[in-house]
Amino acid sequence: DGGITQSPKYLFRKEGQNVTLSCEQNLNHDAMYWYRQDPGQGLRLIYYSQIVNDFQKGDIAEGYSVSREKKESFPLTVTSAQKNPTAFYLCASSIGLEDEQFFGPGTRLTVL
């Protein structure tokens, strides 16, 4: 898991509530990413950030929002607009966008 931490490991929320997943890295990486993983599927990119105060939508950004106010932190908010939020969420970081990505341990979100 290197220098990337995600919290909490397990998260439960009621339908209709927003929830924020934390991702912190101490690797001094400029780029950070959020992926979603569902059983039997590859990782799908939600949002990514090349540098502080900048972020871009990935392939499945609808129902999610992010911020990048600090280099070390890239929190992901799962909003009530996300119709199927139950999944395993992975955060990653890299020196730059074309460099090897290092992954955090993941957060499993379950909507009750």
Add this chain to the structure above:
Amino acid sequence: GESVGLHLPTLSVQEGDNSIINCAYSNSASDYFIWYKQESGKGPQFIIDIRSNMDKRQGQRVTVLLNKTVKHLSLQIAATQPGDSAVYFCAERLNSGYSTLTFGKGTMLLVSP
């Protein structure tokens, strides 16, 4: 996570055997490929990478082969150990100035003692 291996292709081998995990990638314009290993309940870990100007790259107990003609990538693990049991993903990146990684669905490797 714990359920990431459900519905995935599975390769079962005996300890000590060599394992070969295959991946068909989608875009002939991809110029960079990575293999990741994901153990149950954990995030993926980098294993080895290869650029499109190479056909083969070796690491410790692992070899990646790239066949650009048929858009095929393989990961060979020598003397497979029970600790190698995990889901293995390939990922590709387009040669388009900047592009994010596209991940395959993965293969579950089960190693029996």
